[in-house]
Amino acid sequence: MSVACARPGCTVSTRLLRVSDAVGAGETPLMFCKQCRSVRHCSRECQASHWPKHKEQCNKMKAVRSTPLLL
Numbered sequence: 001m002s003v004a005c006a007r008p009g010c011t012v013s014t015r016l017l018r019v020s021d022a023v024g025a026g027e028t029p030l031m032f033c034k035q036c037r038s039v040r041h042c043s044r045e046c047q048a049s050h051w052p053k054h055k056e057q058c059n060k061m062k063a064v065r066s067t068p069l070l071l
Contacts, residue, residue, distance in 0.1 A: 006041055006050055007050040008053075012030075033054070
């Protein structure tokens with residue numbers, strides 16, 4: 001499975017099978033957004049560039065993740 005950086009226009013992608021898989025030669029490890037963990041970026045530059053578009057979705061996802069489940 002190949003996963004691409006979330007910033008539109010970025011061409012970086014990596015193979016991702018399981019969290020325990022090592023990144024192969026020539027592959028860039030993608031980092032999850034620390035707040036919502038719903039998108040991945042290849043660098044801090046891509047994260048910062050994508051933030052204005054991702055901010056609203058991120059805040060919504062963060063709110064959902066922090067809401068306790070009622071059983």
